[in-house]
Amino acid sequence: MPEETYDVVIVGGGISGALLANKLAKKKKKVLILEAGLDAGLNPSTYKDYVDHFYTQQAKVPNSPYTNNSFAPQSNVLDIAKINPPNPETSGYFVQYGPLPFASTNTRSLGGTTLHWLGICLRMLPNDFCMKSAYGYGVDWPINYWDLKGYYEEAELEIGVAADVNDLRYPGTDKHFFGDFEYPKGYAQKGKKNKGKYLFPMHKIPPTYLDKYISKGLKGMKFQDGDDSIDIDVVSIPQGRNSDPNNDYNDPRTGYRYRPQGAVGKMHEGERCEGNSNCIPICPVQAKYTALKTLSNILSVKHSSVRLQSQSVVSKLNYDSNGKIQSISYKQYVRPGDLNGVKEKKVSGKLYVLAASPIENAKLMLASRAGRSSGQLGCNLMDHPYVLTWGLMPDPVGPFRGPFSSSGIPSFRDGRFRSRHSAWRTDIGNWGWIFPTIAPWSNVENRVDQNNMFGKKLRRTLYNDVQPQFRFGFLIEQLPQSTNRVIIDPKYTDALGNYRPVIYYDLSEYEKAGIAVAKAFSDQVMRRMGAADYTAYSPADPGYIEYQGKGYTYHGSGHIVGTHRMGSSRKDSVVNTKQQCWDHKNLYLIGCGSMPTIGTSNPTLTMAALTLQAGDHILKHLRKI
Amino acid sequence: MKTKDDYESFLQLSAVITGYQRVDLLGTGVAWDYFTSFCSIVGKSISDELWQKSSKLLKRHKSNEEKLEKAIRVELLSDNKFGPLVRNLIKLWYLGQWDELPAHYRVTYGTTSKDVSHILSGDSYKEGLVWEAIGAHPMGAKQPGFGTWSSPPKPPDID
Ligand SMILES: Cc1cc2nc3c(=O)[nH]c(=O)nc-3n(C[C@H](O)[C@H](O)[C@H](O)COP(=O)(O)OP(=O)(O)OC[C@H]3O[C@@H](n4cnc5c(N)ncnc54)[C@H](O)[C@@H]3O)c2cc1C
Ligand code: SF4
Numbered sequence: 001m002p003e004e005t006y007d008v009v010i011v012g013g014g015i016s017g018a019l020l021a022n023k024l025a026k027k028k029k030k031v032l033i034l035e036a037g038l039d040a041g042l043n044p045s046t047y048k049d050y051v052d053h054f055y056t057q058q059a060k061v062p063n064s065p066y067t068n069n070s071f072a073p074q075s076n077v078l079d080i081a082k083i084n085p086p087n088p089e090t091s092g093y094f095v096q097y098g099p100l101p102f103a104s105t106n107t108r109s110l111g112g113t114t115l116h117w118l119g120i121c122l123r124m125l126p127n128d129f130c131m132k133s134a135y136g137y138g139v140d141w142p143i144n145y146w147d148l149k150g151y152y153e154e155a156e157l158e159i160g161v162a163a164d165v166n167d168l169r170y171p172g173t174d175k176h177f178f179g180d181f182e183y184p185k186g187y188a189q190k191g192k193k194n195k196g197k198y199l200f201p202m203h204k205i206p207p208t209y210l211d212k213y214i215s216k217g218l219k220g221m222k223f224q225d226g227d228d229s230i231d232i233d234v235v236s237i238p239q240g241r242n243s244d245p246n247n248d249y250n251d252p253r254t255g256y257r258y259r260p261q262g263a264v265g266k267m268h269e270g271e272r273c274e275g276n277s278n279c280i281p282i283c284p285v286q287a288k289y290t291a292l293k294t295l296s297n298i299l300s301v302k303h304s305s306v307r308l309q310s311q312s313v314v315s316k317l318n319y320d321s322n323g324k325i326q327s328i329s330y331k332q333y334v335r336p337g338d339l340n341g342v343k344e345k346k347v348s349g350k351l352y353v354l355a356a357s358p359i360e361n362a363k364l365m366l367a368s369r370a371g372r373s374s375g376q377l378g379c380n381l382m383d384h385p386y387v388l389t390w391g392l393m394p395d396p397v398g399p400f401r402g403p404f405s406s407s408g409i410p411s412f413r414d415g416r417f418r419s420r421h422s423a424w425r426t427d428i429g430n431w432g433w434i435f436p437t438i439a440p441w442s443n444v445e446n447r448v449d450q451n452n453m454f455g456k457k458l459r460r461t462l463y464n465d466v467q468p469q470f471r472f473g474f475l476i477e478q479l480p481q482s483t484n485r486v487i488i489d490p491k492y493t494d495a496l497g498n499y500r501p502v503i504y505y506d507l508s509e510y511e512k513a514g515i516a517v518a519k520a521f522s523d524q525v526m527r528r529m530g531a532a533d534y535t536a537y538s539p540a541d542p543g544y545i546e547y548q549g550k551g552y553t554y555h556g557s558g559h560i561v562g563t564h565r566m567g568s569s570r571k572d573s574v575v576n577t578k579q580q581c582w583d584h585k586n587l588y589l590i591g592c593g594s595m596p597t598i599g600t601s602n603p604t605l606t607m608a609a610l611t612l613q614a615g616d617h618i619l620k621h622l623r624k625i
Numbered sequence: 626m627k628t629k630d631d632y633e634s635f636l637q638l639s640a641v642i643t644g645y646q647r648v649d650l651l652g653t654g655v656a657w658d659y660f661t662s663f664c665s666i667v668g669k670s671i672s673d674e675l676w677q678k679s680s681k682l683l684k685r686h687k688s689n690e691e692k693l694e695k696a697i698r699v700e701l702l703s704d705n706k707f708g709p710l711v712r713n714l715i716k717l718w719y720l721g722q723w724d725e726l727p728a729h730y731r732v733t734y735g736t737t738s739k740d741v742s743h744i745l746s747g748d749s750y751k752e753g754l755v756w757e758a759i760g761a762h763p764m765g766a767k768q769p770g771f772g773t774w775s776s777p778p779k780p781p782d783i784d
Contacts, residue, residue, distance in 0.1 A: 054765060055747035058722065206772040243771075275773050278765035285768065400761035402774030430774070431764070440755050444719045448712050452702065455694060456644035456783055458715070459758045466759040467778055 006032045006307075007622055009328055009349035011314045011364070013039075014112020015604060016591040016611045017355035018294040019158055021306050023615035025298045029622060031306040032347060033295075034330055036072035036356070037109035039310035041292050042299075044265045050115075051284045062116040062558065063107060065282045069336040070495035072108040072313055077556070080542045088502070094359075095492045095502040101542050102505040103556030104383050106357050110310055111292040113357065114604075116281040117558065118404050119240035119288045121161045121605040122425075123152050127172050127414050128599030131479075135418040137510060138479045138597045142568035142577045150184040151609035153198065156238075157252070159289045159608060160261055162202035163238030170235075172414035183252065184616065191255025201251070201258040202243040204236045205273060208430050209398040210470055211236070211407035217529045218409075223521055225417050232525075236407050237427070238605075240289035241273045262286065264296045275402050277431060311336075312345075315498050317352065317368040323584045325352045325370075331496055342496065350625050351586050351618060355611075358593030359501045362486045362563035365574075367499050371564070371583045377574050378487055380480035380562035382598045384424075385507060385543070385554035387474040387515050389522040390436045391531040396467035399432035400440070405473070406430065412518070413600045422477045422514025425600040426521075432469035433534075435555075440466050470531070474518040475557055476511055477600050486563055507554070512547035519552060559603050564593040566610075578617035579610065590614050631676040635660045638679040641697055642711060643718045643754055644783065650718070653752040658745065659717055666723060666739045667710055675707055706734055719758070721749030757781060 008024055010017045013035035024031050040046040054065035061077045068074065079092025080103045089096045096102060106113045126145040131138035155161075165178045178198040183189065207215075215234035223230045242260035251258040262270040263286035270285035279288050286293070298306045309332075316329040327346040334341035354361045362378040365371045409426035417423070433439035443465045447453045453461055484506060488499040519535075526533045537544060537553040544553050567573025570582035579594050581587040592607045599606075636656060640647045650656050664672040682700060686693035701707045709730045716724055725742045744750050751766040760778045762769055 051765065052747050055750040056744045058742065058744055060764070206775045208774045209777055212775070272771040274768035274770055275762075276765050276768040277762070282765065284765050396760070396778045396780070398760065398774065398776075398778035400756075400759060400764065401769065401778075406774075440759050441720060441722075443759075444716060444755050445724075448715050448719075452698075454642045454644070454697070454702065454711075454715055458719075459644040459754075459781075459783055462719075462755060462758045463760055463780060466761075467780075 006030045006347070006349040008351045008353060008618065009034065009347055010353045010355055011328065012036070012112065012354070012356035012360070013110045013291065013295060013308060013310070014355060014357060015114045015291040015294070016607060017353070018291040018298070019608055019611050020353060020355065020590060020615050020618070022158065022294050022298050023612060024619070025301070025304065025306050027619055028305045029619070032349065033306065033308045034312045034314055034328070034347070035110050035308065035310040036313040037069060037310065038336070039110040039308065041109070041111055041115065042264060042296055044263065047264065047286070050282055054282050060281065062105060062281045066107050066109050066115060069108065071333050071336050073494050073500070074108040075105040077103070077105055080556070082542050090492070093494075093500060095489070095500055097502065097504045098506070100506050100545065102381065102383065102503045103543055103554070104558045104560050105556065106359070106558075106560060110295065111290045113558065114290040115292075117604065118280050118602070120405070120602040121156065121159060121238045121240045122601035124599040124601050124606050125170055125172055125414050126177075127418075128597060128601075131418070131597050137418070141596050142566060148606070148609050148613065149179070150182045150187070151613045152605065153181065153183055154187065154612045155605055155608035157201055158294065158612070159240040159605070160202065160242065161200050161238050161240055161605070162205050162243035163200040163236065164204045165198055165200065167204055167236050168238070169233055170410050170413055184613070186616070187252070189252035191252070192250045194250050194252060199246050199249050200238065201249050202245050202260060205239050205241055205243050205403060205406050207236055207407050208402045210430060211428055213393065213395070213397050214428055214470070214529070215407070218525065221528060223411075223524060225517055226420060228416055230411050230415065232409060232411050234407055234428070235410050237405060239403065239406070241279070241403060242271055242287040243273060261293050264292050273403060277400055277402060279404050313496055313498060314356070314364060315367065317364065317370050317587070318346070319368070319370060319584060325584055325587050328352060333496070337495065351588065351621060353588045353590060353618070355590050357591055358560045358563040359486050361589055361591060361593050363488055363499050363501050365564070365589070366486075366488045370587070371574050371581050373583050374570060374572055374574055376482065376565055376572060378563055379482040379485040380565050381484045381486055381503065381505065382478045382480060382561040384475035384557035384559045384598065384600070385478060385511060385515065386557040387476065387518060387552055387554050388436050388471055389474075389519065389533070389535040390433050390469070390471040391526050391533045391535065392468040393470055394468070394530045397470055399430060399466060399469050402430050404429065404431060412521070417517070420513065421517055422511045423600050424474045424476045424514055424518050426518070427473045427475065429471035429473055432466055433471060435471060435473075439469060472522055472525070474515070474522070475600060475602075476514045476518065476554070478511055478598055479508060480562055480565065480597055481508065484562075507545060512545060515545075515552050515554065516547050516550065557602070559592070559598065561592040561595050561598045561603050564589045565596045566594040567596065579614040580617065588614055588618060630680065631673070632657070632660050634676040634680040634683065635663070637683050638697070639714065639718060641693060642715050645754060655721075655746075655749050655752045658749070662723070662745055663714060663717065666737060667726075668735070668737050671706070671710070671734060675710060678707065717745070719753055719755045721745055721751070721753040
């Protein structure tokens with residue numbers, strides 16, 4: 001028997017679940033959030049446990065602070081390995097048939113993947129919404145940029161985004177891109193209204209010394225791509241990271257000036273990014289946004305209408321012959337890994353929302369034999385294959401200070417070349433060669449073990465080794481393909497008996513061509529800067545590919561997108577523009593899974609905007625019931 | 626008393642091999658922990674030998690830094706037995722991390738069950754000398770403050 005009835009039952013306590021719950025809480029809707037992982041991190045002491053755990057981990061990978069929990073297992077970049085088809089690679093949580101590895105990971109603990117996300121908050125560009133009609137690739141979205149513009153503003157407020165509009169220049173856009181304030185219809189603004197030219201709640205995160213150095217070096221640069229001559233521009237990146245508040249921005253939620261939200265339970269900490277240079281995997285002062293902030297805001301309200309229940313792994317949706325969801329089945333555990341004390345339970349609501357991240361959402365739907373009429377469920381899994389190049393500048397550039405990346409080169413985010421190869425975004429990496437070579441650890445080991453250095457000479461050498469280090473990252477737009485997909489197989493289950501995701505993944509010629517041009521662009525930048533190029537790709541790398549006789553290596557960006565695409569027809573999509581499942585009218589699927597294409601922006605801000613829009617539809621839907 | 630003398634030899638040896646001053650090393654707050662961990666990981670008899678040998682070299686070349694460095698290179702770092710230990714001690718100071726001793730060392734001189742690669746403690750990670758040496762701060766700790774990353778890097782004062 002179902003236990004209790006809610007207005008909305010949300011599966012997953014990550015950013016998508018949290019933003020939606022926040023919206024529903026404002027209207028006092030009775031909400032239950034079921035979270036598979038532990039609810040650690042919601043108070044300063046358990047958050048500190050994460051930080052302390054991170055300090056003692058040798059491999060400081062994204063999931064290193066967040067211990068694996070066999071009842072809510074998560075993928076780990078250390079498990080990404082070469083695949084030998086037709087045999088799957090099964091050592092990690094994902095069962096990977098390839099032929100190439102899907103290299104991104106997510107976190108299954110309260111707060112979800114924002115615990116270790118970087119916090120870059122870019123909007124998609126207008127042409128990203130109509131790839132098919134503009135460039136003949138991918139699909140068009142059933143909505144456009146302008147439909148979402150107001151929701152972007154709402155998302156930038158809820159996350160707390162730092163950026164200066166005048167600083168942001170993107171190809172294919174004009175002054176209307178940010179334009180005037182345009183909160184969604186019906187959005188209640190308290191106090192003095194924000195009107196006229198759009199502003200972000202906080203000023204931009206100051207650029208690093210390296211950003212300025214590269215910007216100066218590339219001034220006036222053009223790059224020839226086929227017939228197109230592309231102007232190269234270095235631009236700061238909007239970030240969900242605390243900076244100086246914008247005094248002209250009125251916080252429409254309170255009616256007062258915007259105040260950056262600091263650490264959960266310790267609000268005076270983390271009101272500014274303090275340069276811990278550790279945003280991935282964990283910001284010790286919580287200057288970076290995580291969903292824990294939104295969740296704690298909701299839950300700390302007296303008589304909150306939202307209830308959070310952690311350690312509850314949803315395993316199935318139960319529905320009647322009309323497709324109406326009747327209840328959700330979940331397994332609640334007392335201690336991770338201890339099968340004693342696991343209880344199987346059911347819960348009901350008027351509406352149900354899956355917010356468990358694209359791969360988990362798809363898996364749950366497949367396990368419930370739900371939402372399959374379009375044949376697209378689980379398909380169109382996307383990421384930004386992330387290609388690195390690295391080198392040494394002629395001068396010290398001050399790496400390992402400040403956030404992971406504060407500026408980028410957006411010049412290839414849109415253009416006619418998209419009818420030939422992938423668009424991409426270039427980010428400038430502030431942490432030297434940590435990603436490609438595990439600097440500075442590798443520098444120490446090399447100088448001590450191989451070069452027999454010690455004493456002051458070692459000290460001096462390390463400074464000279466590391467100071468000129470810089471790195472670029474190229475986030476390549478991946479097209480939706482039905483063959484890149486998540487399925488389930490009874491052969492592969494986890495310790496709680498839930499399915500593990502089984503993944504098929506490959507890169508197309510379109511993306512490989514994009515990678516090749518991005519690398520040629522990097523070569524030219526290095527020459528122009530007088531930098532020594534140390535980029536090296538090895539056939540032994542899990543993400544090694546070849547294109548036109550040359551080798552390249554990609555990594556994952558953590559940008560898990562697709563699997564329950566949104567569309568205008570039930571024939572070719574899983575959800576409609578409200579993110580309501582075509583086959584189950586009282587079920588919504590939210591998160592990056594609904595995005596039909598990925599564009600070149602890190603996806604979470606767009607997903608947050610979509611979630612807030614879905615929230616308005618859900619409120620309307622509730623009024624009708 | 627012997628322990629005190631050994632600790633002193635450990636500190637003085639550490640200063641020469643890291644290029645930091647004794648007082649800098651004490652200032653990390655992890656020196657004693659490194660000393661006791663080092664001894665228990667490599668075993669008492671070998672560590673005793675190392676401190677004795679170091680103490681002799683340190684005394685012999687007390688007033689000549691160049692000669693002392695050379696002696697440490699020749700008699701410790703290029704010695705089959707002591708070399709791997711002293712290199713590990715350098716890495717311990719720089720990275721806060723113990724690297725498992727090389728296989729040939731383990732076979733010849735034996736080791737203890739504690740000789741596995743690991744980070745000694747949260748503090749040892751944060752006190753790794755490498756961060757200061759490269760002109761930065763340990764990632765995730767000792768944050769330099771808002772906007773500091775905008776200014777040009779400053780080389781540390783070594784001499
Ligand atoms: C290293 C890294 C860096 C990133 N940086 C950026 C960035 O800079 N900008 C950007 O836009 N995006 C970034 N991302 C992506 C971003 O983190 C995700 O898009 C975002 O967190 C997804 O939010 P979500 O709420 O949909 O899912 P998640 O954050 O994954 O949350 C899902 C939640 O659901 C829970 N859950 C899962 N299964 C179940 C179940 N069966 N029952 C109950 N609960 C369940 C999980 O435990 C989790 O709490 C990054 C990702 C990574 C890995
Ligand atoms: S740079 Fe540091 S303080 Fe700033 S967000 Fe990243 S980890 Fe937090």
